[in-house]
Amino acid sequence: MMLIPCPWCGRRDESEFHYGGQAGVAYPSDPSTLSDEQWAKYLFFRDNPKGAFRERWCHTAGCRRWFNLVRDTVTNEIHA
């Protein structure tokens, strides 16, 4: 079990949160010009690093706000 620091509510139990995947995946500026491969890459392909990973979380059982944090995927240590 992780304690996740919500920027509003402070450290709370992992079970109060919903995981939102990789952070900073920008919506394509002009989706109609993308090939199927590029579109599939945007939709389905995400980084899977061993180490620091910037990801989105939502404090669903608390203030219901989305936020980003950096988690180490090896140790579950949360850096920011």
Add this chain to the structure above:
Amino acid sequence: MAEQNSPLGGFRFPEGPVTIAEIPFLTQINIRKEPDSSLPLSAGTSSRSGDVDILWLGPDEWLAVGPPGGFTEHHWEGSVVDVSAQRTTISLRGPHVRDLLALGCATDLHPGVFGVGACVQTTLAHAPVIILRRESEFWVLVRASFATHLAGWLVDASREFAVEALP
């Protein structure tokens, strides 16, 4: 006027070591607006204005809780929605209330960090709740569809504190 039915039907369990009782039909108003000084601005706090408690739910969201029948002396701008039917309130009293809540809730409710007026949105026995510390009792605001489950869980979980009460 149509007959009102509360989710727990005015449930009371006064004979246990923790007194558990529903407070039905409290007026609840959800407020979404820009923060201003008339509202509690810190996470997990509430303020009292007359007989209305205003609970911090988010950086731009509050819940005003007051007596049944609505209250007219407050005026807020922004998105103001009556959500009274969404939740019911369970009042908990007794020396073991914190111990009871700790059995199903991972949030720190120690008096040092959760004094009078503190409120928290968390889960209790897997049900999403808002817990408010008042002077002489705790209020647990729970969604109507979770209320029966939670009341049953509270009664069951509170039984272990009856052991100490034996002569």
